[in-house]
Amino acid sequence: MQESAKRLPIVVLISGGGSNLQAIIDAANNDLPVEIRAVISNRSDAYGLERAQQAAIPTAVLDHTHYEGREAFDTALIELIDSHQPQLVVLAGFMRILTPEFVRHYQGRLINIHPSLLPEFRGLHTHRRAIEAAASHHGATVHFVTDELDGGPLILQAQVPVLADDSEELLAARVLEQEHKIYPLAIRWFAEGRLEMRDHTVVLDNQPLEKPAQLEA
Template sequence: MTTQCNVVVLISGSGSNLQALIDSITQNGNPARIAAVISNRADAYGLTRAQNAGIATAVLDHKQFDGREAFDSALIEAIDAFDPQLVVLAGFMRILTPGFVNHYSGRLLNIHPSLLPKYKGLHTHQRALESGDSEHGCSVHFVTEELDGGPLVVQAVVPVLADDSAESLAQRVHGQEHLIYPLAVRWFAEGRLRLADQGAMLDNQVLPSSGHLIRT
């Protein structure tokens, strides 16, 4: 019997990946339970998505705190009030302090719009086009102190088309994000996914450095 896996989702914007998680849980029997959604921006539309789904919300405005450490300390307190087994970053536009990352070691997931380790940081779709890549995609990974650098869980690969713009490529990658993020959260909630000294493990097998690959 799978025990309940409480999840806290952190957002800064529209929350499309949050919506994909909500839909996965309500429609597909994902055993995760979103206990709360927390944003650093009061105008984030993802808060409305959460409220529409009956999920508790909270806002911590980073501008009200004296530095990243003070903000992250308050954020930890807000998150831990919901007793989460997993914390999910879904478009949370804050660089997290080592103290925060270590507090949630092994239970902190992020999604990034590139095939990591390629194109850490911003403007990933434009950078893939400028490099002439034939493939692009998105990655779910455990978060470590290295920006966009933790062990990979799952990657979705999409072909780069001859007439792609950054916008059209981004749209197709977003579609894959909405598939692989709920999948990774499901694996974690089912007890199949964990972080070990050897790296990310699925069903007690160490995942390859690229994570579980899905090609479209």
């Protein structure tokens, strides 16, 4: 295990079960060079908080219903995140639309994972929509966050086939397996200094990506 000083400090934001958080925790316990400084949720009942506590990671709850509006909540969230001095902020099922001010504050060091092959199926209910659209493939995307919903520069994708007898739940489960692979990988690239956003473009190993990297099956 690497020394803490050589690990990238990150903060993870969640709203629910935290399975992607668990994938990051497991990778960090292996050889992913990150230090998870805190896990923050806008919901006190998010199971991901328990996952973090079991891993001895500091947790905090910032309930958005206690704030007048989005701007006030995001201002408080910035203050809380910055108290942990992360170099990367990781959205792992954080079900909040972030204000432009928040996104600008973390520009280039804020990433998200979305359960579709962006730019297809932005927003919610992606698996149902993929089935209804008779898509041949579906998947997940890691991207830098901008103030366009699910519209930031695309880093890495993984595909799964959409099968004839797929239900929303079956398809979701297969996509989630891929999410657990690509999110730690994208975080690794950032931690190792291989990944950055320049002028709204993803740069990997000093090469601008014209299209997102693909996880090889």
